[in-house]
Amino acid sequence: MLAPAAGVVVTAVDTVPDHPAGTLPAASDWGNQVVIDHGTGEFSVLMHLKQGSVPVRLGARVVAGAVVGACGNSGRVTHPALHYDLLTHAAEGRDTRSLPAQFLDYAANGRPVARGEPRRWQRIRPR
Structure with missing residues (x-):
């Protein structure tokens, strides 16, 4: 994950065990996660990362495209997946608002997208 x-x-969690696909643990909702403060009142949250895959640490400055983890099955998810949110706050469980997130130059379900917002269940890949 980039x-x-x-x-x-502002958050880097890397210790939540991945669990077998098809099960739903009661542990941390977000599982292994990285939260990035963009300094604009916007926080990117990448959740359900693979245990042991997060190379960044609290306070690290990252550039766009830096590796921050690998797809995993940690937290409240039934299969390996990335859950991405652009939020107004960075704390799990806090009353927060989701913001629209625009991405550039990617493929959705095999079709090129110059700029857009990925939709639920789409398969997203770099172009």
Whole structure:
């Protein structure tokens, strides 16, 4: 998984075990995660990362495209997946608002997208 934009890592969790696909643990909702403060009142949250895959640490400055983890099955998810949110706050469980997130130059379900917002269940890949 890559940082979607530059910022400072305000949360980096790498210790939640991945669980077997098809099960749903009661543990941490977000599982292994990286939260990046973009300095604009926007926080990127990348959740359900693979245990042991997060190379960044709290306070690290990241550039757009920096590796921040690998797809995993940690937290409240039934299969390996990345859950990405652009939020107004960085704390799990806090009353926060989701913001629209625009991405550049990617493929959605095999079709090129110059700029857009990925939709639920789409398979997203770099172009």
